[in-house]
Amino acid sequence: MRVTISAKLKLRHSPEQKAMLDAVSLAYRDALNFASKEAFKLDKTSSAPKIHKAVYETLRERFGLGAQLACTVERQVAATYKTQWTKLGQNLSARERGFTKRRYKGLDSAPKFVSRTLEYQHGRDYSWKKDGRVSVSTLDGRLVLEFDGYAKHLAYIAQGCETGAAKLYYQKSKKQYFLIVALNLDLPDPQPTDHKNVVGVDVGQRYHFVATDKDGQSLFEKGAAVRQRKDQFARTRKSLQRKGTRSTTRRLVAVGSRERRFVADRNHVLSKALLTRFPGSIFGLEDLTNIRERTEGRGDPKASKKAKRAKRRRSQWSFAELQTSLAYKAPLHGSLAVRVDANYTSQACYRCGHASKGNRPGAGLEFVCEVCGHRGHADRVASVNIGLRTLLVRQDWMSTGALSMRPDVSDVEVKAARLSRYAELRWNPDTNPRL
Structure with a gap:
């Protein structure tokens, strides 16, 4: 039985390193909003291949994103539009059955992204170092950082637990970056x-x-x-x-x-x-x-x-x-x-x-x-x-x-x-x- 849990890791970054993380997180957010507007022009499409053809080159040149981060932007925007279409369908069904009179307005304009959160893919955008540090991608290359976290989660990572995608999250109140990592644990099948x-x-x-x-x-x-x-x-x-x-x-x-x-x-x-x-x-x-x-x-x-x-x-x-x-x-x-x-x-x-x-x-x-x-x-x-x-x-x-x-x-x-x-x-x- 496979169970996925989330580990929240506090990154130890200097002011210079924080500036590099600021740059990539803000560029990623701007790229999301640009791709969202382009998808809106394409009849509010939720097709990742269509969005890729329309925005990939711009994401690489104007925003300076790497190939993997650019593809992640496209998939995230496509998933957002797919969610909006699903909610619209649910709203239409609810209106037909008389549960509500409100019209869903999520697709009246292009979805806007505000949070400075970006997604890393393991082995491509981030990786673990043998000395207990993590390497993450930025606009100016890789950045190797130390981190703190819950003792059990740190133990899983040290033991070589399989990890999935991670999110770089900025907490504005503390002016601190966190890395939220998906840990895949193999547990005995329940009986x-x-x-x-x-x-x-x-x-x-x-x-x-x-x-x-x-x-x-x-x-x-x-x-x-x-x-x-x-x-x-x-x-x-x-x-x-x-x-x-x-x-x-x-x-x-x-x-x-x-x-x-x-x-x-x-x-x-x-x-x-x-x-x-x-x-x-x-x-x-x-x-x-x-x-x-x-x-x-x-x-x-x-x-x-x-x-x-x-x-x-x-x-x-x-x-x-x-x-x-x-x-x-x-x-x-x-x-x-x-x-x-x-x-x-x-x-x-x-x-x-x-x-x-x-x-x-x-x-x-x-x-x-x-x-x-x-x-x-x-x-x-x-x-x-x-x-x-x-x-x-x-x-x-x-x-x-x-x-x-x-x-x-x-x-x-x-x-x-x-x-x-x-x-x-x-x-x-x-x-x-x-x-």
């Missing part, structure tokens, strides 16, 4: 017998997550404190936006960066808490693709402040980052993360199987089954249902020898068959002698 515990993880806003294992042990993580902190960031942004001066604009950028770092750190802590609390487990995560389009509905310009605040909180809900962080770290801790269908997880009773909106009176946190009368915390009920579906994935894995759960399959009949199997699942703690 179902290696993961005897199954944990269902329900993510939300009032509770960041509620996790329940097969023995009924639950872990709750409240989100009130984080929500208050985000509201504080929102009030700060609103106050700065009202002033509209150049200094407040700079301050807005700093506040936005601080909020992103706060959210990323929080998701890192939460994912690590789950992996520490339930080691060696299979974690079941809900497939929440397009959840906002399905739940937010159309915007109302006359909505109350309370409704607007609720919508803002939903838009800031970073469930995807939390799930990605958990899935990213799980193999490194001897665990595994799989996705399961999210349909009716908080509305279905795991005792009798009855699923209805009426099981959630007032759409609150209390769950009361209309049929059997079972009561409980709605988020915990959802986590148990997710755990049951994950247990079914593990059983199929043991019987077939292949982990083939695909919740994003678009075939209606296939998904209906899975939901039918879910309706037959039951969970009763009375059958477990440990409880």
